[in-house]
Amino acid sequence: xxxxxxxxxxxxxxxxxxxxxxxxxxxxxxxxxxxxxxxxxxxxxxxxxxxxxxxxxxxxxxxxxxxxxxxxxxxxxxxxxxxxxxxxxxxxxxxxxxxxxxxxxxxxxxxxxxxxxxxxxxxxxxxxxxxxxxxxxxxxxxxxxxxxxxxxxxxxxxxxxxxxxxxxxxxxxxxxxxxxxxxxxxxxxxxxxxxxxxxxxxxxxxxxxxxxxxxxxxxxxxxxxxxxxxxxxxxxxxxxxxxxxxxxxxxxxxxxxxxxxxxxxxxxxxxxxxxxxxxxxxxxxxxxxxxxxxxxxxxxxxxxxxxxxxxxxxxxxxxxxxxxxxxxxxxxxxxxxxxxxxxxxxxxxxxxxxxxxxxxxxxxxxxxxxxxxxxxxxxxxxxxxxxxxxxxxxxxxxxxxxxxxxxxxxx
Amino acid sequence: xxxxxxxxxxxxxxxxxxxxxxxxxxxxxxxxxxxxxxxxxxxxxxxxxxxxxxxxxxxxxxxxxxxxxxxxxxxxxxxxxxxxxxxxxxxxxxxxxxxxxxxxxxxxxxxxxxxxxxxxxxxxxxxxxxxxxxxxxxxxxxxxxxxxxxxxxxxxxxxxxxxx
Numbered sequence: 376x377x378x379x380x381x382x383x384x385x386x387x388x389x390x391x392x393x394x395x396x397x398x399x400x401x402x403x404x405x406x407x408x409x410x411x412x413x414x415x416x417x418x419x420x421x422x423x424x425x426x427x428x429x430x431x432x433x434x435x436x437x438x439x440x441x442x443x444x445x446x447x448x449x450x451x452x453x454x455x456x457x458x459x460x461x462x463x464x465x466x467x468x469x470x471x472x473x474x475x476x477x478x479x480x481x482x483x484x485x486x487x488x489x490x491x492x493x494x495x496x497x498x499x500x501x502x503x504x505x506x507x508x509x510x511x512x513x514x515x516x517x518x519x520x521x522x523x524x525x526x527x528x529x530x531x532x533x534x535x536x537x538x539x540x541x542x543x544x545x546x547x548x549x550x551x552x553x554x555x556x557x558x559x560x561x562x563x564x565x566x567x568x569x570x571x572x573x574x575x576x577x578x579x580x581x582x583x584x585x586x587x588x589x590x591x592x593x594x595x596x597x598x599x600x601x602x603x604x605x606x607x608x609x610x611x612x613x614x615x616x617x618x619x620x621x622x623x624x625x626x627x628x629x630x631x632x633x634x635x636x637x638x639x640x641x642x643x644x645x646x647x648x649x650x651x652x653x654x655x656x657x658x659x660x661x662x663x664x665x666x667x668x669x670x671x672x673x674x675x676x677x678x679x680x681x682x683x684x685x686x687x688x689x690x691x692x693x694x695x696x697x698x699x700x701x702x703x704x705x706x707x708x709x710x711x712x713x714x715x716x717x718x719x720x721x722x723x724x725x726x727x728x729x730x731x732x733x734x735x736x737x738x739x740x741x742x743x744x745x746x747x748x749x750x751x752x753x754x755x756x757x758x759x760x761x762x763x764x765x766x767x768x769x770x771x772x773x774x775x776x777x778x779x780x781x782x783x784x785x786x
Numbered sequence: 787x788x789x790x791x792x793x794x795x796x797x798x799x800x801x802x803x804x805x806x807x808x809x810x811x812x813x814x815x816x817x818x819x820x821x822x823x824x825x826x827x828x829x830x831x832x833x834x835x836x837x838x839x840x841x842x843x844x845x846x847x848x849x850x851x852x853x854x855x856x857x858x859x860x861x862x863x864x865x866x867x868x869x870x871x872x873x874x875x876x877x878x879x880x881x882x883x884x885x886x887x888x889x890x891x892x893x894x895x896x897x898x899x900x901x902x903x904x905x906x907x908x909x910x911x912x913x914x915x916x917x918x919x920x921x922x923x924x925x926x927x928x929x930x931x932x933x934x935x936x937x938x939x940x941x942x943x944x945x946x947x948x949x950x
Binding site: 397398399400401402403405406409410411413414415418419420421422423424425426427428430434525526527 | 885886888889892893896904908909911912915916917918919920923924927928929930931937938941944945946947948949
C-alpha cells in the first residue's frame with residue numbers, strides 16, 4: 376500500500392547533527408503505519424499516547440483493519456453451565472498456548488493456560504468476529520450486544536429473532552448478523568447489518584442450528600449441525616447447513632463418516648469452525664473421530680484422527696464422584712487443535728490435553744472452573760468456542776451501521 | 787560478485803553474461819548492481835521493463851553510503867542457494883546499526899519499493915517499540931512533537947481504554 380514516491384519526505388542535509396533528528400519525522404505516514412501495524416494491542420495502547428501524529432494514525436478504521444489482517448487469533452472458550460433452571464456464567468477465557476520460542480525444545484510442550492477476559496457476567500457469549508464479541512443478555516430474551524473488550528465499547532443490537540451468525544461480508548466488508556424466527560411452517564432466515572439498514576430475507580427452511588451459537592464462518596461460509604422443529608433430527612444427507620455470505624443462500628450437506636442409526640440421529644456429532652478450518656467430531660462408544668473439511672467445492676472431508684478415550688481415569692482426579700462410568704463421554708467437546716495437540720473438555724472431569732503423536736493425555740488446570748463456588752463440574756456444561764483477535768476496531772467506525780444512539784451508549 | 791558456474795559436460799547452454807545496471811546516488815557516487823538483484827526493487831523493475839535503464843539510473847533521494855548498503859542487500863537476497871537460516875542471520879547483522887542508519891534504510895526501501903528491506907526495517911523498529919512506555923518511546927526515537935496538556939486530555943477522552 377505505497378502512497379507513491381511523492382509522499383516521501385525530502386532528503387535532509389546531512390550537515391545537521393544526525394543524532395538529534397527525529398527518525399520517525401522523516402518517514403511518510405504509510406511507513407509509520409506499517410511499523411505500528413506490527414505491534415500488539417497492548418503495545419498500541421502505549422503507542423497511541425506517544426504523540427499527536429501516532430494518535431491520528433492509529434485511531435482510524437483503516438489502521439484497525441490493517442492491524443486485524445496481521446493479528447493472530449486465539450481460541451476463546453465460554454463454558455455455559457446449566458443447573459436446572461439456571462444458566463451460570465463462569466467467565467470467558469482465552470487459551471494461551473505460550474509464546475513460540477525461536478528454538479523450541481523438541482518434545483517439550485507446556486500445557487496451555489486459560490486466561491480470563493473481563494466481560495459482563497450478565498451476558499453469554501454466542502460468537503466472535505475479528506475483535507468483536509456477540510453476546511446475549513441472560514435475563515432478557517432476544518437482547519443482544521456487540522462488545523469490544525479492548526476499547527470497552529458495547530452496543531445493544533435488538534433483534535426479534537435468534538442470532539445464529541456474525542460475520543464480515545466478503546464483498547461489502549461490513550459486519551452482518553444472520554438470524555432466524557420460528558414460524559408454523561419452519562424457520563425464517565434473514566441477514567441484516569448492525570443498525571436500521573434494510574434487512575435481506577434469505578428464506579424459509581425446515582431446520583435451524585442445533586446449538587445457540589453465532590459462528591463467523593470460514594472463507595465466507597458459515598456451518599452448523601441442524602435440527603428441525605421440536606428438535607427432530609434431519610436425515611444424514613441434510614445434517615449440516617451451510618450459509619454462503621456472497622450468494623446469501625443456504626445449502627444442506629451430509630456429515631462425514633458412516634450414516635447414523637435413525638433412532639440416534641447425529642446427537643453424537645458436533646461441528647466447530649477453528650483457525651480457518653471446519654471440523655466435525657463424533658463420539659462413538661469410546662472413540663472420538665475427527666474429520667476436517669479439505670475442499671468445500673467437492674465437500675471432501677478427510678479423517679484427521681481417531682482417539683481412544685479409554686483413559687486410565689485413576690490417574691485423573693474426578694470432580695464429580697457420581698460419575699463412575701464412561702457414560703459422560705458423549706458430551707465431550709473438542710475445544711482447540713494446535714500443532715498436534717488437542718484440547719478436550721469432558722463435563723464432570725475437566726480439561727484434557729491430548730498429543731496426537733504420542734497419544735498421551737494430561738489434565739490441564741482450569742483455575743476458574745476448578746475453584747468456582749458453584750461446583751461447575753457437577754453441572755451440565757457446554758462450551759462455546761470462537762476465534763478471537765484482539766483489535767482496536769472501534770464500534771464508532773461502524774457507527775453508520777448502527778442505530779445512532781450517540782456516544783453515551785458506547786461505554 | 788561470484789563468478790558464474792562453469793558449464794557442465796552435458797548439454798546445458800553457457801551462462802549468459804549478467805546484465806549490470808548502474809545507479810548514481812545523490813552525491814554523485816556510482817554503484818553497479820546485477821539486473822536480477824535490481825529486480826528486488828519495484829521502482830527499478832519498472833524502469834528496466836520500460837527500457838529506461840539504458841546506462842545510468844539516478845537515485846536522487848539516497849546518498850552513496852546508504853545506496854551502497856542497499857545494493858549489498860539486494861545482491862545478497864538475489865543470490866541463489868542461500869538457506870533461510872543464514873540469510874536470516876545476515877539480515878539481523880544488516881540491521882544492527884544505529885537508528886539514523888536504520889531509518890535511512892527504511893526510507894530508501896520505501897522510495898525504491900523493496901518489500902523485503904522495508905519489511906525487515908519496519909519489523910526491526912517495531913521490535914524496538916515493544917515493551918516500552920510512551921515516555922521511553924519518545925526518548926528512544928527522539929520524538930519531540932509531544933502533546934500539549936490539552937491535547938493529552940483530548941486523546942485520553944477519546945481513548946480511555948488506552949490509559950487503564
